[in-house]
Amino acid sequence: MLTKRIIPCLDIRNKKVTKGVRFQGNIDVGDPVEMAAAYSEGGCDELVFYDITASAEGRPIDLSMVAEVARAVHIPFAVGGGISSVKDMERVLLAGAEKISVNSLAVKNPSIIKEGAKAFGSQCIVLGMDPVRVDGKGCKSGYEITVRGFREKTGLDALEWAKKAVDLGVGEIVVNSVDADGTLNGYELTLTKMIAMNVPVPVVASGGAGKPEHLVSVFTDGCADAAIIASIIHSGKYTIRQIKEVLAKANIPVRKKW
Amino acid sequence: MIAIIDYKAGNLTSVKLAFEYLGIEAKITNQPDEILAAKRVVFPGVGSAGAARRNIVAFHLENALKTVVGRGTPFLGICLGTQIIFDFSEEDGGTKGLSLLSGKVKRFAPFAPPNFMDKVPQIGWNAVSIQRKHPVLEGIEDKSEFYFVHSYYAVPTIKEEIIGETEYAGVKFAAIVGKNNLIATQFHPEKSGRIGLKLLENFSGWTP
Numbered sequence: 494m495l496t497k498r499i500i501p502c503l504d505i506r507n508k509k510v511t512k513g514v515r516f517q518g519n520i521d522v523g524d525p526v527e528m529a530a531a532y533s534e535g536g537c538d539e540l541v542f543y544d545i546t547a548s549a550e551g552r553p554i555d556l557s558m559v560a561e562v563a564r565a566v567h568i569p570f571a572v573g574g575g576i577s578s579v580k581d582m583e584r585v586l587l588a589g590a591e592k593i594s595v596n597s598l599a600v601k602n603p604s605i606i607k608e609g610a611k612a613f614g615s616q617c618i619v620l621g622m623d624p625v626r627v628d629g630k631g632c633k634s635g636y637e638i639t640v641r642g643f644r645e646k647t648g649l650d651a652l653e654w655a656k657k658a659v660d661l662g663v664g665e666i667v668v669n670s671v672d673a674d675g676t677l678n679g680y681e682l683t684l685t686k687m688i689a690m691n692v693p694v695p696v697v698a699s700g701g702a703g704k705p706e707h708l709v710s711v712f713t714d715g716c717a718d719a720a721i722i723a724s725i726i727h728s729g730k731y732t733i734r735q736i737k738e739v740l741a742k743a744n745i746p747v748r749k750k751w
Numbered sequence: 752m753i754a755i756i757d758y759k760a761g762n763l764t765s766v767k768l769a770f771e772y773l774g775i776e777a778k779i780t781n782q783p784d785e786i787l788a789a790k791r792v793v794f795p796g797v798g799s800a801g802a803a804r805r806n807i808v809a810f811h812l813e814n815a816l817k818t819v820v821g822r823g824t825p826f827l828g829i830c831l832g833t834q835i836i837f838d839f840s841e842e843d844g845g846t847k848g849l850s851l852l853s854g855k856v857k858r859f860a861p862f863a864p865p866n867f868m869d870k871v872p873q874i875g876w877n878a879v880s881i882q883r884k885h886p887v888l889e890g891i892e893d894k895s896e897f898y899f900v901h902s903y904y905a906v907p908t909i910k911e912e913i914i915g916e917t918e919y920a921g922v923k924f925a926a927i928v929g930k931n932n933l934i935a936t937q938f939h940p941e942k943s944g945r946i947g948l949k950l951l952e953n954f955s956g957w958t959p
Contacts, residue, residue, distance in 0.1 A: 494877065494878070494918065495869065495873060495875050495876070495877045495899075495919055496875060496876045496877065496878075496896060497875075498875050498876065533944065538875065538876055539875075563764065563765065563768055564768055564771075564772070567765070567768075567769055567772065567941065567942060567943070567944055567945075567947060567948055568898065568942055568943070568944050569898060569939075569942045586762045586764070587762065587764055588764065589762075589764040589765055589768055591762075591765070591942065613761070613762070613798075614761065614797055614798045614799070615872075616797060616872060616874065616900045617762075617797075664872065664874070665874060693861060693862040693863075693870060693871065694870055694872075695870045695872075695874050695875075718870060718874075718875070719875065748876045748896045750892070750895065750896070750946070751944050751945060751946070
């Protein structure tokens, strides 16, 4: 049986892993390569890196970091932030990443998904989306896409955007709830389930994990195929093994040996 | 030296880095003479069967591939590289393979909402049930999990050539196939952590 993936997220700022609440009050928590190696040894199934200041600083993603991570870990990892063209995607993949995550760029220029999928295959192109709850305010699904680190609303309906992105060729969708992000109160289950049940590609839940039981909920009630975690392990409060033990007890298939 | 065949079917960096990590010399190449001169050959790939077929033709690789397999050089297929060694794939309106193994390649049944079934492609770690012993699997436990990314799977004609099986989307499919000096995996050993590295290490020491 296919196991549910646990994916630590490493937000990178000035070559350091950082963690904040809703993109504010960030604190450095460690070196990206060391943390990647430690999490891989600890049993994570995949990793994702976001160069969170690359776009704002108008510079390309830090390729030397991508290459170092690729040497240090032999599990898949995705990279996002500071990617503005198919050429950028190619550089990141050649440095050893498995997947590219596009978010704001895809909203601004949806054809980048199509071009990326055509050049490298759908399995390489991940759509990251940051929806916020907007009860009764125009978006039919009840969730609107934000960009630029939640700072800007787009008027795009989250579910429609997810479906459109699949048509354009994304192979996977990361649904990062603006409302749940950094709260440690659990994933946004309604949102995750709505996207997961309505697209044919895997959906990765993101935002809100504070204890292992939150992952149980997102894999059962939320219908997620994979889940991103950050503070829950960056803080040292739980290990990946502890999280997986809780999942296994709840009969959720997880990779137990690594 | 191990030749990692580059036929513009996806990113080969992680395959090369895995061998590098193991201290094994490997070179990415699309030159038939380099492939013929190699001690071992790795035939990886992600992407579509049609494009792979076109590139194999464009780079004049078919003869070199058939020659190394035919003369007994240890040969490892990975993912799309595994699918393309069969007779035929359903992908891209039907694609002719290299017929190094007998059988065809089929697509998983699509995910059809509102029924919550397995998504296609299969992306992630799944267990492999070992069907028969093989030197390349030495030290790897039965039902170990490996990393898969695929929408299609091989159906070998000869059941004895199935080395390992995996279950997804309601089918049991061949996750590892092998015949003589050829072994091929549907999963990515180069991205399957320590257990995947063990498989690659075994391959690099294998004398069929």
